[in-house]
Amino acid sequence: MPETERVASFTFRRQLTVEWGQCDPAGIVFNSRFFEMFDTNTWLLFEAALGVKPQDLGAHFGIIGIALVDTRGNFLKPVKFGDTVEITSRISEFRRSSFDVEHRITRGEELAVEGSESRVWTTRRKDDPDKIAAGAIPAEVIAKFG
Amino acid sequence: MPETERVASFTFRRQLTVEWGQCDPAGIVFNSRFFEMFDTNTWLLFEAALGVKPQDLGAHFGIIGIALVDTRGNFLKPVKFGDTVEITSRISEFRRSSFDVEHRITRGEELAVEGSESRVWTTRRKDDPDKIAAGAIPAEVIAKFG
Amino acid sequence: MPETERVASFTFRRQLTVEWGQCDPAGIVFNSRFFEMFDTNTWLLFEAALGVKPQDLGAHFGIIGIALVDTRGNFLKPVKFGDTVEITSRISEFRRSSFDVEHRITRGEELAVEGSESRVWTTRRKDDPDKIAAGAIPAEVIAKFG
Amino acid sequence: MPETERVASFTFRRQLTVEWGQCDPAGIVFNSRFFEMFDTNTWLLFEAALGVKPQDLGAHFGIIGIALVDTRGNFLKPVKFGDTVEITSRISEFRRSSFDVEHRITRGEELAVEGSESRVWTTRRKDDPDKIAAGAIPAEVIAKFG
Numbered sequence: 089m090p091e092t093e094r095v096a097s098f099t100f101r102r103q104l105t106v107e108w109g110q111c112d113p114a115g116i117v118f119n120s121r122f123f124e125m126f127d128t129n130t131w132l133l134f135e136a137a138l139g140v141k142p143q144d145l146g147a148h149f150g151i152i153g154i155a156l157v158d159t160r161g162n163f164l165k166p167v168k169f170g171d172t173v174e175i176t177s178r179i180s181e182f183r184r185s186s187f188d189v190e191h192r193i194t195r196g197e198e199l200a201v202e203g204s205e206s207r208v209w210t211t212r213r214k215d216d217p218d219k220i221a222a223g224a225i226p227a228e229v230i231a232k233f234g
Numbered sequence: 235m236p237e238t239e240r241v242a243s244f245t246f247r248r249q250l251t252v253e254w255g256q257c258d259p260a261g262i263v264f265n266s267r268f269f270e271m272f273d274t275n276t277w278l279l280f281e282a283a284l285g286v287k288p289q290d291l292g293a294h295f296g297i298i299g300i301a302l303v304d305t306r307g308n309f310l311k312p313v314k315f316g317d318t319v320e321i322t323s324r325i326s327e328f329r330r331s332s333f334d335v336e337h338r339i340t341r342g343e344e345l346a347v348e349g350s351e352s353r354v355w356t357t358r359r360k361d362d363p364d365k366i367a368a369g370a371i372p373a374e375v376i377a378k379f380g
Numbered sequence: 381m382p383e384t385e386r387v388a389s390f391t392f393r394r395q396l397t398v399e400w401g402q403c404d405p406a407g408i409v410f411n412s413r414f415f416e417m418f419d420t421n422t423w424l425l426f427e428a429a430l431g432v433k434p435q436d437l438g439a440h441f442g443i444i445g446i447a448l449v450d451t452r453g454n455f456l457k458p459v460k461f462g463d464t465v466e467i468t469s470r471i472s473e474f475r476r477s478s479f480d481v482e483h484r485i486t487r488g489e490e491l492a493v494e495g496s497e498s499r500v501w502t503t504r505r506k507d508d509p510d511k512i513a514a515g516a517i518p519a520e521v522i523a524k525f526g
Numbered sequence: 527m528p529e530t531e532r533v534a535s536f537t538f539r540r541q542l543t544v545e546w547g548q549c550d551p552a553g554i555v556f557n558s559r560f561f562e563m564f565d566t567n568t569w570l571l572f573e574a575a576l577g578v579k580p581q582d583l584g585a586h587f588g589i590i591g592i593a594l595v596d597t598r599g600n601f602l603k604p605v606k607f608g609d610t611v612e613i614t615s616r617i618s619e620f621r622r623s624s625f626d627v628e629h630r631i632t633r634g635e636e637l638a639v640e641g642s643e644s645r646v647w648t649t650r651r652k653d654d655p656d657k658i659a660a661g662a663i664p665a666e667v668i669a670k671f672g
Contacts (some may be wrong), residue, residue: 107274108288108550109558113607115551119448120415127411128253142254143316156411160452169551170289258400259407259461265594266401266561273557302557306598315405399566400580420545434546435608462581 098233099178100133106171116166123159126191126203129177130154133189137232149229151211152220157186158206165200167193173200182230185209185222242325242379246279251318262312269305272337272349275323276300279335283378295375297357298366303332304352311346313339319346328376331355331368388471388525392425397464408458415451418483418495421469422446425481429524441521443503444512449478450498457492459485465492474522477501477514534617534671538571543610554604561597564629564641567615568592571627575670587667589649590658595624596644603638605631611638620668623647623660 104125112118131142140148167173173195180190191203211223250271258264277288286294313319319341326336337349357369396417404410423434432440459465465487472482483495503515542563550556569580578586605611611633618628629641649661 107270108277109270109273109556111551112546113549113551113553114445118547119419119451120412120547123412123415124253124255127255131254141316143314153406156455158452158454159411160450162450163448168289170287254404255410255412257405259403259405260591261405264401265565265597266558269558269561299552302601304598304600305557306596308596309594399562400569401562401565416545416547419547423546433608435606460581462579 097178098133098137099176100129100136101174101176102129102132103172103174106167106169106173108169111169114166116168119161119163122161122163122193122201122203125175125193126159126161126177126189126205127156129175129191130189130205130207133177133179138229149226151209151223153210154207155210156205156207158204160204162202163200164202165195165198167195167200171195179233180204182225182233185224187225242328242376244279244283244379245322245324246275246282247320247322248275248278249318249320252313252315254315257315260312262314265307265309268307268309268339268347268349271321271339272305272307272323272335272351273302275321275337276335276351276353279323279325284375295372297355297369299356300353301356302351302353304350306350308348309346310348311341311344313341313346317341325379326350328371328379331370333371388474388522390425390429390525391468391470392421392428393466393468394421394424395464395466398459398461400461403461406458408460411453411455414453414455414485414493414495417467417485418451418453418469418481418497419448421467421483422481422497422499425469425471430521441518443501443515445502446499447502448497448499450496452496454494455492456494457487457490459487459492463487471525472496474517474525477516479517534620534668536571536575536671537614537616538567538574539612539614540567540570541610541612544605544607546607549607552604554606557599557601560599560601560631560639560641563613563631564597564599564615564627564643565594567613567629568627568643568645571615571617576667587664589647589661591648592645593648594643594645596642598642600640601638602640603633603636605633605638609633617671618642620663620671623662625663 106117110117110121134145135142146153173193176192178190179187181188186206186208189205189207192199193201208222209225211221213219213221252263256263256267280291281288292299319339322338324336325333327334332352332354335351338345339347354368355371357367359365359367398409402409402413426437427434438445465485468484470482471479473480478498478500481497481499484491485493500514501517503513505511505513544555548555548559572583573580584591611631614630616628617625619626624644624646627643630637631639646660647663649659651657651659
């Protein structure tokens with residue numbers, strides 16, 4: 089398998105119960121709330137795989153962050169106030185300086201939402217630290233998700 | 235102690251870790267997010283005390299809901315991305331058809347945020363079900379918080 | 381051009397200035413906020429094209445709503461606290477009972493965010509009004525976006 | 527009138543229409559959203575009075591910000607999806623290094639929500655710039671709200 093298509097099998101699961109304030113007048117989760125859930129799950133996926141707390145990730149790896157450049161949600165089943173769901177997240181692909189995260193929200197056996205994120209390993213430019221650049225993701229990071 | 239000042243000792247505690255999307259450019263929890271936390275804690279306090287799931291509360295007691303009429307937050311210490319806090323909630327006073335909830339957010343030994351809510355036990359008017367009225371809170375409900 | 385690929389040229393533009401509470405610790409708009417902006421722009425696009433207020437859309441057309449089934453955001457440039465942006469939205473495709481909305485967020489001449497939504501014209505099933513079905517979008521509706 | 531009770535008569539008004547994503551399953555604005563509205567109105571009140579854009583306020587006055595330490599909302603009437611409301615804000619009191627903001631949300635002639643905020647003029651300590659201190663609000667700032 090080429091470097092650019094390494095698939096990570098490490099997965100992170102989180103259970104949550106839908107809150108009143110996350111729902112819209114139709115009584116179901118308002119779509120933007122799923123993107124909050126995805127974002128948090130990505131941070132927690134990294135914490136689980138690397139053992140580094142989200143707030144320490146930048147300092148630990150000398151990066152600015154893991155900037156989101158693209159995200160998508162596909163809403164298959166409505167998720168309602170009080171529903172307990174599980175969000176399962178994993179890296180679906182690592183590239184040189186970016187990676188994709190796959191999120192699946194299930195309610196019992198049923199797949200309710202599929203999501204994805206593309207993120208960039210964001211660093212400061214060595215010749216101009218005020219500027220941002222995509223950095224190479226360390227092999228040790230990728231290995232932890234293997 | 236008069237009926238209008240019955241203090242409930244039943245408390246509900248929930249631990250949570252502050253998410254990236256809950257924080258503002260100062261790196262601390264944006265104030266509106268605390269009101270989301272308060273609201274959810276009130277639903278969970280009722281579930282813990284009464285054994286009724288939030289989404290079933292209306293049907294179970296024949297009410298429309300527990301409408302929020304007043305809320306306040308007092309921010310003593312900044313709460314930052316990644317901080318783990320505990321939210322402790324209890325009913326501080328039951329009145330005939332309304333009640334107050336007290337919320338305290340602590341980080342370790344430190345009190346970071348104090349909050350309060352006043353809510354009304356909201357029912358439909360018997361003579362005109364399209365209209366809303368404050369109903370008497372059942373004694374059995376109050377007893378569960380005693 | 382086949383029925384399933386009718387492109388609507390009617391566009392709706394809205395200007396807004398990024399608020400403090402919409403930004404994350406990096407000082408830029410948190411991604412979920414863009415999906416709030418997209419959702420609102422779709423409602424306003426319909427209001428502008430059809431002359432029907434968002435809260436009246438269901439009753440006016442005898443539908444439950446315009447349920448979101450898929451959405452995507454592509455973040456090309458960071459959008460910062462205080463930035464004034466313009467969100468331009470249009471229907472990119474009408475199908476029998478669903479349609480796609482295209483959103484573009486620009487800051488000055490610069491394209492900052494591209495978004496898309498797929499939505500379903502949602503009705504009640506005639507044989508079982510408790511169940512939801514995709515309904516045919518009225519020709520008069522499509523014509524208004526032409 | 528003593529220094530600690532100077533009331534500012536300068537007011538800022540903003541009209542807005544309630545969005546779908548701001549409403550809860552009861553079809554009314556979820557309470558945390560009002561605190562987002564209050565926060566934004568305070569920034570815009572300062573911009574209107576001082577002629578300084580929100581994102582420039584810190585640099586312009588050499589402060590960290592106008593930190594919120596206390597806020598309250600009193601919900602008199604439900605505000606529904608699609609309602610057009612007006613938020614009127616003014617400084618109700620300036621103290622040496624803190625001030626109170628009063629917000630009123632009206633729908634037509636009707637007062638729907640009353641809110642308040644207490645904020646601190648936040649600076650860096652001269653002897654230790656890593657620490658935060660309450661600074662004296664410049665007389666020229668207070669004068670602009672007179």
